[in-house]
Amino acid sequence: MNPPTFDEYWLGYLAGHSKPSTRLIHYLGLFFAPIAGVAASFLVVWWAFLVIIPIFYLAALLTHPLLEHNSNKPFADRPLWSAIALLRMLALDLTGGLGRHLRRVNEAARQA
Template sequence: MAGKQGRCATYSEFWPFYLREHAVPATRVWHFIGSTAAPVVLAYALLTQTWWALLLVPVAGYFFAWVAHAFVEHNRPATFTHPWWSLISDYRMFYLFLTGRLREELVRAGVEDHPHARPAE
């Protein structure tokens, strides 16, 4: 079980914690914007050989997510405790959204089906 700071021993423990930290739908929308922007910036940098733009890839990805955590979800991004698992989970969440399977994962993690849902403590 994840502690207050989101410390998890395994990824299977982390995944439901990650979903609960993204309970408000608007938070996920902001994440999806960043999850789309980062590869677009990466592709632009590679295709145009604008190498300095590679520095903008993490900025594009994290800016939107961190705005959501600060102003929508009002929590600390899981990136600070589990950077790689967070990156993997962000794209996993995005993929599940695109394939229509995110709702069932959210329910399994204990996230209520409500626009401003917060998981039960």
């Protein structure tokens, strides 16, 4: 069942990315690696993005079963919301605001 609001999805997204190592690998694999891959394609060799992006994407994908012990299926069901949530998570992490949202996730888990 998909959550009816983005806020509910957001809390589930954060719960599925609760470990700092998971978030770091997601930031690298889903945000910074594509940028680096495109840059390397222009600066080094044209096919660099064909190597860089899939390797880092796979690493981000594997964090769910290996680090979080969950599935990425709930996030794959809403790809646009997932992309927005990733960017929001990154921005909040970079600006120091993610802790407040993670506390909401922990409070919701305690109440459930």
